[in-house]
Amino acid sequence: MSLMNRSRRVRINFASRVIKWGRQSAKRYPWRNTSDPYAILIAELMLRKTTRRQVEKVFVKFLRRFPDPCSLSRARVRDIRYEIRSLGLESVRARGLSKIAKVLMTKYEGRVPDDRESLLDLPHVGPYIANAVLCMAHDQQLPLVDTNTIRVVSRAFSIQSERKRDRTDPKMWTFVASLLPPRKARQFNLALLDLAPSLCLPNNPKCTECPVLGLCDYGRRSVQSMS
Numbered sequence: 001m002s003l004m005n006r007s008r009r010v011r012i013n014f015a016s017r018v019i020k021w022g023r024q025s026a027k028r029y030p031w032r033n034t035s036d037p038y039a040i041l042i043a044e045l046m047l048r049k050t051t052r053r054q055v056e057k058v059f060v061k062f063l064r065r066f067p068d069p070c071s072l073s074r075a076r077v078r079d080i081r082y083e084i085r086s087l088g089l090e091s092v093r094a095r096g097l098s099k100i101a102k103v104l105m106t107k108y109e110g111r112v113p114d115d116r117e118s119l120l121d122l123p124h125v126g127p128y129i130a131n132a133v134l135c136m137a138h139d140q141q142l143p144l145v146d147t148n149t150i151r152v153v154s155r156a157f158s159i160q161s162e163r164k165r166d167r168t169d170p171k172m173w174t175f176v177a178s179l180l181p182p183r184k185a186r187q188f189n190l191a192l193l194d195l196a197p198s199l200c201l202p203n204n205p206k207c208t209e210c211p212v213l214g215l216c217d218y219g220r221r222s223v224q225s226m227s
Contacts, residue, residue, distance in 0.1 A: 014156065014215050015181040015188050021211040022191025025198065027052070030060050032190060037112035037137035039063060044129045045097060050087050058084055069110045072101035096124045114138055127173070135185050143176040144189040148196030153179070155200065155218035 029052060031043035042063065046055045062083050066072040072080070081094035100123055104110055112133065113119055119130035127145075134140040143149075150166050153159060153176055161169040180188055199206045207219040214220075 010215060011179050012181065014212055015179050015184070017211040017215070018191045018195060019181070019184060019187045022187060022194060026191050026194045029056055031055075032136075035137050037114065037133050038068060040133050040136045041100075041112055041125075041129070042097070044132045045093070045100070045124060046084065046087060049089065054087055058086055066101075069101045069104040069112070072097060073105045075101075099123050100125070112137075128167075135189060139183075139186060141177075141180050141182070141185045143173055143180060143185070144193065145173050145176050146193075148200075149176060149189075149192050151202065152192060152196050152200045152212075155205075156212055156216040158217045 029043075031040060034040065043055065043059055046059065046062075065083060066075060066080070075098065077094045077098050080097055081090045084090050084093055084097075087093060103122055104112060108118070113122075114134070114137075116130050116134060119125055119133055120127070131140075131142040131144055135142045135144065146167055150161070150172055153172070154161070154166075157175070159172070159175060161172055163169040166172055195210075199210045205219075205222070207213055207216070207222045210216065210219055212219070213223070
């Protein structure tokens with residue numbers, strides 16, 4: 001099936017249902033309550049290869065100690081490592097955070113850049129983190145594509161990536177971008193990120209509880225097989 005072989009009406013309906021579900025069921029995390037690009041950048045870097053619950057335990061305390069790029073750039077790596085020790089990979093993370101802070105100070109005058117090209121030029125920042133900062137801090141209409149969101153979209157629209165690492169497939173990014181409702185990218189992205197681990201599980205998904213069941217190819221087949 002072509003990535004765009006669904007009517008605009010279906011895609012609009014899909015986004016609307018996801019956002020409506022998110023208003024009632026989306027998770028609440030401290031990094032979602034801010035539009036500060038530095039705080040969002042730190043959160044996204046922390047969220048790599050760890051759980052939201054783990055990050056939640058250290059995020060607020062970390063920002064109290066290192067509230068801006070300047071304070072983080074001046075910190076000793078061992079002090080950064082101490083603050084994030086519960087996340088795992090603390091040595092690698094601490095060096096990365098220190099390096100990014102120093103680049104922000106020397107190249108961007110202590111400011112997190114607000115354009116994608118500059119964000120991607122930062123160490124340890126890829127397309128996902130760049131989009132997250134621009135979407136969450138600046139309300140730009142950009143998709144967030146990871147393993148979770150791809151699972152939902154792939155099941156709903158019978159889409160298969162042509163790459164081994166599906167989150168690196170440009171066509172997947174393009175299709176998720178086509179689902180973004182005008183001026184509501186932030187709400188849609190956050191709700192979709194939560195829908196996957198809440199209902200659209202890798203194994204035994206909770207299809208009958210899903211708000212997009214009526215639009216989901218996988219869900220319809222699953223429910224029919226049970227009847």
